[in-house]
Amino acid sequence: LVCSSGSCVSLRRVGTWIESAENEKTEKNCVSVCVQEQQVAPSRNHIGRVNRNCHTSSILTPNDKENAQRMTREELTEVILKLLVAWREPLWHFEQRLRPQSLETSDRAAQVGRMVHEVRSGVQRVAQKMQMLGMIGNFVSGLSSPEAQAPSESSEWQLLQNWDLLHCLRRDANKVQNYLKILKCRIVPEYGC
Amino acid sequence: MFCGANPRWTSQLCYPLSSIMTVSSKYSPLLFVCSLLFTPGCAFLFDWVDTASSAPLVPHFTECISREMATFSCWWSTGSFQNISSPEDLKVFYERKSPGKTDRNECPQYNYLNQECFFDANHTTAWDTYCLELHVHNVTYANEDDCFTLPYIVIPDPPVALNWTLLNLSPSGLSYDVLVSWKPPPSADVKSGWMRVEYELQYRELNSTKWKNLEIQYDPQQTIYGLHVGREYEVHIRSKMKAFVKFGEFSKSIFIQIEGSGDDGTSFPVMLALIFGISGIFIIIMFIVVSQHQRLIMILLPPVPAPKIKGIDSELLKKGKLEELNLILSGGGMGGLSAHAPDFYQDEPWVEFIEVDIDGADSSEKEDNQGSDTQRLLALSQQVGNHMHIGSSNATCFPDDDSGRASCYDLDHPDQDPLIPMATLLPGQPEDREASADRDQTTAPQTWVNTDFYAQVSNVMPSGGVVLSPGQQLRAQENQEDAKKGSKKETCDDNAKDIHFQLLVVDPENTEIKQNSTPSTSPVSNEGYQTVPLQTVDPNPIEEQQSPYILTPDSPQSPPFTPVADYTVVQEVDSQHSLLLNPPPQQQAPPPSCQSQHPLKSLPAMPVDYITPDLFGHLSQ
Numbered sequence: 068l069v070c071s072s073g074s075c076v077s078l079r080r081v082g083t084w085i086e087s088a089e090n091e092k093t094e095k096n097c098v099s100v101c102v103q104e105q106q107v108a109p110s111r112n113h114i115g116r117v118n119r120n121c122h123t124s125s126i127l128t129p130n131d132k133e134n135a136q137r138m139t140r141e142e143l144t145e146v147i148l149k150l151l152v153a154w155r156e157p158l159w160h161f162e163q164r165l166r167p168q169s170l171e172t173s174d175r176a177a178q179v180g181r182m183v184h185e186v187r188s189g190v191q192r193v194a195q196k197m198q199m200l201g202m203i204g205n206f207v208s209g210l211s212s213p214e215a216q217a218p219s220e221s222s223e224w225q226l227l228q229n230w231d232l233l234h235c236l237r238r239d240a241n242k243v244q245n246y247l248k249i250l251k252c253r254i255v256p257e258y259g260c
Numbered sequence: 261m262f263c264g265a266n267p268r269w270t271s272q273l274c275y276p277l278s279s280i281m282t283v284s285s286k287y288s289p290l291l292f293v294c295s296l297l298f299t300p301g302c303a304f305l306f307d308w309v310d311t312a313s314s315a316p317l318v319p320h321f322t323e324c325i326s327r328e329m330a331t332f333s334c335w336w337s338t339g340s341f342q343n344i345s346s347p348e349d350l351k352v353f354y355e356r357k358s359p360g361k362t363d364r365n366e367c368p369q370y371n372y373l374n375q376e377c378f379f380d381a382n383h384t385t386a387w388d389t390y391c392l393e394l395h396v397h398n399v400t401y402a403n404e405d406d407c408f409t410l411p412y413i414v415i416p417d418p419p420v421a422l423n424w425t426l427l428n429l430s431p432s433g434l435s436y437d438v439l440v441s442w443k444p445p446p447s448a449d450v451k452s453g454w455m456r457v458e459y460e461l462q463y464r465e466l467n468s469t470k471w472k473n474l475e476i477q478y479d480p481q482q483t484i485y486g487l488h489v490g491r492e493y494e495v496h497i498r499s500k501m502k503a504f505v506k507f508g509e510f511s512k513s514i515f516i517q518i519e520g521s522g523d524d525g526t527s528f529p530v531m532l533a534l535i536f537g538i539s540g541i542f543i544i545i546m547f548i549v550v551s552q553h554q555r556l557i558m559i560l561l562p563p564v565p566a567p568k569i570k571g572i573d574s575e576l577l578k579k580g581k582l583e584e585l586n587l588i589l590s591g592g593g594m595g596g597l598s599a600h601a602p603d604f605y606q607d608e609p610w611v612e613f614i615e616v617d618i619d620g621a622d623s624s625e626k627e628d629n630q631g632s633d634t635q636r637l638l639a640l641s642q643q644v645g646n647h648m649h650i651g652s653s654n655a656t657c658f659p660d661d662d663s664g665r666a667s668c669y670d671l672d673h674p675d676q677d678p679l680i681p682m683a684t685l686l687p688g689q690p691e692d693r694e695a696s697a698d699r700d701q702t703t704a705p706q707t708w709v710n711t712d713f714y715a716q717v718s719n720v721m722p723s724g725g726v727v728l729s730p731g732q733q734l735r736a737q738e739n740q741e742d743a744k745k746g747s748k749k750e751t752c753d754d755n756a757k758d759i760h761f762q763l764l765v766v767d768p769e770n771t772e773i774k775q776n777s778t779p780s781t782s783p784v785s786n787e788g789y790q791t792v793p794l795q796t797v798d799p800n801p802i803e804e805q806q807s808p809y810i811l812t813p814d815s816p817q818s819p820p821f822t823p824v825a826d827y828t829v830v831q832e833v834d835s836q837h838s839l840l841l842n843p844p845p846q847q848q849a850p851p852p853s854c855q856s857q858h859p860l861k862s863l864p865a866m867p868v869d870y871i872t873p874d875l876f877g878h879l880s881q
Contacts, residue, residue: 124359130385132330132454238387241411241503245386245454252453259478260451 121235123153128242135249147246148197150239151190158187161232186240318401319350319394326414328447329455329501331384334367334377334392341396351395352377358388386410416457416499417445418511419480424495426518427483432530435488438516440495441481445508448499456502462510463495478502489520 126149129135135143162184252260317339326332336352352367367377377392391407393400419442427437440461448455461482462471474482487493496513500506549556719727 120359128387130358130387131381132449132452133381135454136452238409242387244456244503248453248456250453252451256451260453 121231121239122157123150123235123239126150126153129246135246140250140253143246143250144197147243147250148193150243151193154236154239155187155190157232158184158190158236161229161236162187164229319396320401320403321392321394321406324390324392324406324408324413326384326410327417327445328449329386329410329414330381330449332379332410332413334379336375336377336394338375338396347372349397353393353395355391355393356385356388357391358385384410411501411504413506414455414501414504415506416448416455416501416508418509419444419459419497419499420446420511422495422497422511422514424484424514424516429489429518433489433520435486436518438484438487439481440484440497440514440516442497442511444480445499457499458502459497459499460507461495461497463493463516466492466494466515476500484516487516487518489518492517 126146128146128150129138138146251258317337319336319338319341322335322337324332324334334352336350338350347370352370353364354367355362355364365383368380368383369378370376371378387409389407389409391402393402393406395401421443422440423442424438424440427439429436442459444450444457448457450457456478458476458478459480459482460476461474461484463474463484464471474484484493484495493516494513495516496510498510499508717726717728721727
């Protein structure tokens with residue numbers, strides 16, 4: 068799994084979640100949404116002019132360094148969790164969507180599907196652990212499995228095409244990774260900060 | 261898109277050719293060279309050159325770079341427009357698209373000298389989409405490619421403060437390992453975790469042009485293994501954002517060298533010692549192998565046990581213990597081989613056995629009980645005799661009186677007495693005599709004599725010779741002659757008393773006998789037989805024995821006789837120990853009185869079997 072161009076989200080057990088953001092040397096722990104540029108991005112910087120409205124746009128996230136550093140640990144953790152939980156269901160459906168792919172793109176689709184599955188399961192574990200540790204309060208309702216939970220919130224993500232969904236996932240994964248790193252360097256600065 | 265086809269390519273390569281003239285030092289040296297030369301050979305670097313060169317180049321942005329993910333700058337180019345003199349002719353606008361809002365602003369900080377638009381930290385937000393536009397003479401030049409988000413344009417500065425330390429030196433003193441360490445770029449806020457920077461180290465020998473890449477890693481230190489003493493190495497490092505593709509420029513190079521005495525100086529004695537050691541070990545091994553040759557052969561190649569037949573000792577065969585081998589083979593020993601060997605003649609393996617087809621004779625008997633039995637037997641005996649004689653050209657067979665089977669011996673053995681092949685002297689019936697005689701004449705080795713089917717042994721000589729009685733015809737003649745003299749009754753009794761028997765010895769070597777025998781001549785007789793000087797047996801004791809088998813062919817000596825056949829075969833023995841003999845053939849009508857009164861019964865028309873020794877013993881009693 069080569070993280071050539073994409074955000075790398077590493078989700079491991081919450082007990083070692085501090086290391087998770089930094090343990091990205093081993094790519095096997097790293098879940099990356101590696102979008103092939105020639106496939107989806109005609110533009111030079113892979114964006115395009117269209118403003119994609121990801122379904123996680125409603126979540127307030129710090130967009131610069133100062134704001135991120137100004138936030139407390141708990142707030143940062145909350146943001147992280149919100150993002151992760153918001154992506155559980157779309158990831159599951161995206162995985163389902165990628166399964167009946169044609170043989171041409173089966174490799175890539177399978178790869179993405181595997182990545183999506185890993186991210187989802189990682190998010191699940193993190194959320195459960197944090198709930199067990201009492202680090203989260205208000206998200207209990209959102210931590211159940213997507214299969215059991217009815218899609219109550221607006222299913223904006225369902226309107227997104229594959230590429231848009233991947234772009235959104237990539238952006239949010241990068242956010243989560245940055246926030247995790249900030250948290251880690253704040254808590255244990257001696258580990259690779 | 262060509263840039264996307266190879267994500268490893270930097271964005272510098274994707275710029276139009278015209279912009280190369282305004283290139284700054286941050287472009288790659290290769291591109292710079294290409295721009296100076298302006299050769300078509302550089303066209304392969306830019307796949308879209310054809311399309312770009314055909315159209316007039318409009319003002320556009322060349323690149324946007326952020327060094328620390330907090331600020332960024334964008335550079336533009338005017339293209340082929342030449343009439344842009346004042347700064348007011350060109351403006352930069354941008355749209356920033358956040359979730360839920362979109363704002364449009366002008367470039368916060370212009371630098372017309374560098375044709376650069378700088379966005380400071382207040383105007384820079386990560387994860388928002390920026391789209392830049394150029395306004396030249398109220399004309400908007402916007403491009404789809406000019407939209408980006410901040411993480412994608414981040415190119416970190418190269419690391420600083422490179423240094424190296426010696427980790428260890430090899431025992432040979434020829435190679436060593438080095439630990440290179442550095443510091444992250446000062447502009448990148450790695451400490452707070454805002455930026456995650458990766459590094460790639462490259463090193464090479466000074467006199468070579470090829471760089472060796474080490475694995476991209478996150479730690480600001482790396483070990484280089486296997487450097488050679490005495491050689492100088494160059495090391496430089498470049499950095500990039502983790503999970504992104506764009507590499508920064510290389511850092512300043514450092515040089516690594518460890519002074520050594522050189523390769524040849526230290527290696528030569530070591531090599532010499534190695535060679536001596538190996539050769540010494542080899543000599544020792546060879547010495548061991550040669551001295552312990554046999555033992556090694558036994559260990560490595562154990563001898564395969566030879567096959568052995570169970571129960572048979574090969575030593576027996578060597579020593580010639582034939583009897584034991586015979587015992588084993590005949591099944592007498594444990595696990596014997598064959599159980600079908602006849603038990604009688606274990607000691608005499610040279611004995612041959614005649615097997616008469618009794619079944620065929622019996623079946624034929626049922627069909628025709630008349631005189632054809634004799635014919636069949638004659639044929640059978642002929643076959644047997646032929647077989648016996650032909651089959652064993654060197655063997656001479658004679659019937660063993662005791663067992664009724666013929667015993668054959670090899671003529672090559674000079675110590676054995678020349679005996680008559682009795683089986684071949686089977687006398688044929690009168691009607692068949694011709695046939696048999698014909699056969700006798702045609703086949704030379706045949707020893708058929710024109711005798712009756714059976715030849716009675718008159719006497720057995722001490723030397724082993726056998727005296728046979730003459731044929732039936734002779735007897736008939738004699739009977740006819742005698743019949744004139746006396747009554748039958750008397751002759752019967754007289755015969756019983758005065759039966760003289762004389763054995764004939766026919767020399768098997770004398771073929772004249774056989775050939776000379778004619779069917780018609782009843783003197784098949786003594787002339788046909790060659791007598792060996794034997795003492796004639798006193799008929800009296802024979803008479804006492806009442807042996808019907810001993811007959812005398814001697815016509816002058818023969819007493820008045822009744823037409824009795826020269827042999828008698830015991831048909832059966834009744835309760836009174838009287839013998840029922842087979843009646844003689846058709847020429848002679850047995851005197852019925854003789855049959856009833858005399859214990860010597862008339863001969864049956866057809867001999868059935870020989871008398872067995874134990875039965876013979878009964879007869880003598």
